[in-house]
Amino acid sequence: MNVLVCVKRVPMTGGTIVLTPDGQAIATQHLGFTISPHEECGVEEAVRIVERHGGESVVLTLGPPEAEEQLRDALALGIDRAIHLVTDGEEWDAQATAAAIAAAVEAERAAGIEYDLLLFGNESADAGGYQVGVRVAHRLGLPCATGLKSLAVEGGRIRCEQEAPGGRDVYDLPLPAVVTVKEGLNLPRYPSVPGRMRAQRKPVAASRPARPEPRLERLRLVVPGGQRKQAEILGHGPEAAPRVVEVLERIGVLT
Amino acid sequence: MTVLALVERGPEGPDELSLQALAFARSLAPGEPLHALAPVRGGEGTELAATLGEHGVSTVHLAEHEAFAAHAPVALARAVVELVERLAPAAVVAAGSERGNEVLAHVGALLDLPLATNCLEAALGEPMRLTRLRWGGSLLEEASLHGSPKLLTVAPHAVPAEAAPAAGPAVERFTPSLTDADLVVRVVERVQAAAGGISLADAKVVVSAGRGAGSAEGFAVIEELAALLGGAVGCSRAVTMAGWRPHTDQVGQTGTKIAPDVYIACGISGATQHLAGCKGAKTLLAINTDPDAPILASADYAVIGDLHEVVPAISAEIRKARGR
Ligand SMILES: Cc1cc2nc3c(=O)[nH]c(=O)nc-3n(C[C@H](O)[C@H](O)[C@H](O)COP(=O)(O)OP(=O)(O)OC[C@H]3O[C@@H](n4cnc5c(N)ncnc54)[C@H](O)[C@@H]3O)c2cc1C
Ligand SMILES: Nc1ncnc2c1ncn2[C@@H]1O[C@H](COP(=O)(O)O)[C@@H](O)[C@H]1O
Numbered sequence: 001m002n003v004l005v006c007v008k009r010v011p012m013t014g015g016t017i018v019l020t021p022d023g024q025a026i027a028t029q030h031l032g033f034t035i036s037p038h039e040e041c042g043v044e045e046a047v048r049i050v051e052r053h054g055g056e057s058v059v060l061t062l063g064p065p066e067a068e069e070q071l072r073d074a075l076a077l078g079i080d081r082a083i084h085l086v087t088d089g090e091e092w093d094a095q096a097t098a099a100a101i102a103a104a105v106e107a108e109r110a111a112g113i114e115y116d117l118l119l120f121g122n123e124s125a126d127a128g129g130y131q132v133g134v135r136v137a138h139r140l141g142l143p144c145a146t147g148l149k150s151l152a153v154e155g156g157r158i159r160c161e162q163e164a165p166g167g168r169d170v171y172d173l174p175l176p177a178v179v180t181v182k183e184g185l186n187l188p189r190y191p192s193v194p195g196r197m198r199a200q201r202k203p204v205a206a207s208r209p210a211r212p213e214p215r216l217e218r219l220r221l222v223v224p225g226g227q228r229k230q231a232e233i234l235g236h237g238p239e240a241a242p243r244v245v246e247v248l249e250r251i252g253v254l255t
Numbered sequence: 256m257t258v259l260a261l262v263e264r265g266p267e268g269p270d271e272l273s274l275q276a277l278a279f280a281r282s283l284a285p286g287e288p289l290h291a292l293a294p295v296r297g298g299e300g301t302e303l304a305a306t307l308g309e310h311g312v313s314t315v316h317l318a319e320h321e322a323f324a325a326h327a328p329v330a331l332a333r334a335v336v337e338l339v340e341r342l343a344p345a346a347v348v349a350a351g352s353e354r355g356n357e358v359l360a361h362v363g364a365l366l367d368l369p370l371a372t373n374c375l376e377a378a379l380g381e382p383m384r385l386t387r388l389r390w391g392g393s394l395l396e397e398a399s400l401h402g403s404p405k406l407l408t409v410a411p412h413a414v415p416a417e418a419a420p421a422a423g424p425a426v427e428r429f430t431p432s433l434t435d436a437d438l439v440v441r442v443v444e445r446v447q448a449a450a451g452g453i454s455l456a457d458a459k460v461v462v463s464a465g466r467g468a469g470s471a472e473g474f475a476v477i478e479e480l481a482a483l484l485g486g487a488v489g490c491s492r493a494v495t496m497a498g499w500r501p502h503t504d505q506v507g508q509t510g511t512k513i514a515p516d517v518y519i520a521c522g523i524s525g526a527t528q529h530l531a532g533c534k535g536a537k538t539l540l541a542i543n544t545d546p547d548a549p550i551l552a553s554a555d556y557a558v559i560g561d562l563h564e565v566v567p568a569i570s571a572e573i574r575k576a577r578g579r
Contacts, residue, residue, distance in 0.1 A: 014524075015550075095369055125509075127389060131360035131364075134361055138365065167446050167447040169326060169442040171443065221394055222386075233557050233559060241571065245572045248573070251516060251517055
């Protein structure tokens with residue numbers, strides 16, 4: 001089984017989001033970077049599938065040179081090698097991202113590497129477009145199930161479970177296939193020190209695709225207003241309990 | 256100028272987010288005909304069509320296929336594409352639900368058109384100007400959407416569902432032409448959730464804890480208070496990552512979105528990704544040792560203190576009040 005997992009570098013925002021003065025980006029001077037929790041589960045699943053079924057696991061990102069950090073993080077967790085589609089830091093829209101990822105998969109195929117499974121996050125942490133995986137599937141002519149919380153590979157097929165109101169919906173796809181996954185799929189492992197060391201020596205293949213004109217074109221970012229409140233302090237420590245109960249009574253949840 | 260809206264069905268008639276999407280679709284082209292597409296099995300959908308008429312739909316297109324007994328996203332996207340070719344709408348609108356986003360992503364891929372998901376506002380034009388959610392709603396993006404028709408989904412609760420009675424809608428049934436490949440991705444089985452317990456998403460009261468709980472055992476006091484209030488237990492991602500609670504308890508951008516009457520958040524700092532999941536709470540009470548914790552800027556009430564002392568004291572006080 002050859003498995004590809006796609007991840008996107010995003011800033012780790014804390015309690016508030018601060019924008020650059022031109023409103024084009026999040027001010028990231030003081031921030032670390034990460035990937036979406038959905039994608040972390042995708043990385044973990046890729047490692048587990050290859051541990052169980054053999055083959056090769058590959059991580060891919062389209063992002064700035066610094067995104068090599070997220071590739072190395074995945075390599076430290078047990079992914080075998082990485083593909084870096086290097087950008088100049090401008091975000092690409094979903095159509096352009098999907099086209100570049102599909103082209104990279106085609107290039108691998110031309111070099112004799114066929115993927116049985118392509119893993120994506122259900123939605124990226126920042127853009128939240130809910131579409132790159134679906135678009136890649138169409139470009140490659142593969143079936144795609146989305147929003148999955150459980151995967152089981154067996155006999156050339158994959159059984160996929162998706163949360164739905166009142167239960168779970170099950171899909172059963174032939175491989176090769178594209179799946180988009182959600183946090184809760186598994187509990188990702190932490191990187192080990194030897195894992196981190198090995199990651200430094202694993203191959204990262206970089207190339208620079210050209211960025212097409214965006215068709216969903218970002219004009220500016222805005223922090224939504226009107227949500228800052230001044231919390232009324234009901235007290236300090238256990239002595240505050242009677243006032244808490246007063247409040248609960250007032251809002252009618254103490255019946 | 257027509258707008259086409261995709262309607263999902265809930266257990267009883269059209270689903271609430273789809274009705275919101277219809278209200279949004281009407282506002283895009285006021286006074287213009289509004290077409291809706293709903294997938295049904297052969298012969299079904301008469302009542303559904305009547306309900307859609309009460310929400311301003313002038314023509315209801317019922318896409319009939321046995322595959323539509325369950326979710327079949329590619330087949331449904333093919334039906335949308337067929338109608339797009341027939342009606343040449345200015346825009347195609349769906350709910351920003353998991354399924355609405357999924358089906359329009361397929362439509363975008365089939366037509367090679369861009370898709371703007373989770374929009375709050377949009378104005379028809381070339382290009383379309385719109386505002387959409389990023390970071391699960393913690394950040395907004397103003398954007399231009401190129402190409403035609405415009406494909407967009409509507410952020411949940413961006414607009415209320417509002418009745419807008421139209422003269423009895425025209426009902427047109429059609430069978431989309433589908434190949435076997437369009438039917439590969441479809442629900443083949445349904446696993447029912449274990450009954451019992453209050454679901455986090457629907458609970459009127461949610462009591463959550465974060466890293467401040469200190470351990471899985473630290474949740475005993477949280478469970479006790481939640482039980483006293485007839486509520487559900489929630490948690491932050493720090494907790495699920497530590498393995499103290501299952502991911503089904505996680506509130507936030509990549510967890511469950513909640514909308515209780517009261518949310519009691521104990522030992523949770525208030526990261527934007529956590530707050531993205533509890534914006535719908537009517538009242539937020541934070542219990543935190545740190546008077547400068549970011550969550551206080553989103554809370555209505557706060558108690559400064561150790562949750563291991565404060566929470567049991569609240570439970571004791573509730574018992575006392577009930578005993579009176
Ligand atoms: C893309 C993305 C998606 C994410 N999605 C989610 C999500 O869905 N849900 C989510 O929760 N997080 C999510 N996160 C993680 C989020 O950024 C935070 O890391 C996380 O919410 C922190 O959890 P916490 O508040 O429990 O821990 P911390 O930030 O460590 O805060 C602990 C708090 O407890 C207080 N405290 C400590 N001891 C006590 C005590 N004894 N009594 C009372 N108070 C005490 C401290 O003062 C502090 O405020 C996401 C992150 C990313 C990047
Ligand atoms: N720049 C990128 N590089 C690699 N993968 C990406 C990128 N953008 C999106 N993806 C993948 O596509 C998924 C869905 O993204 P989106 O459609 O933006 O919500 C993400 O969770 C990633 O797995």
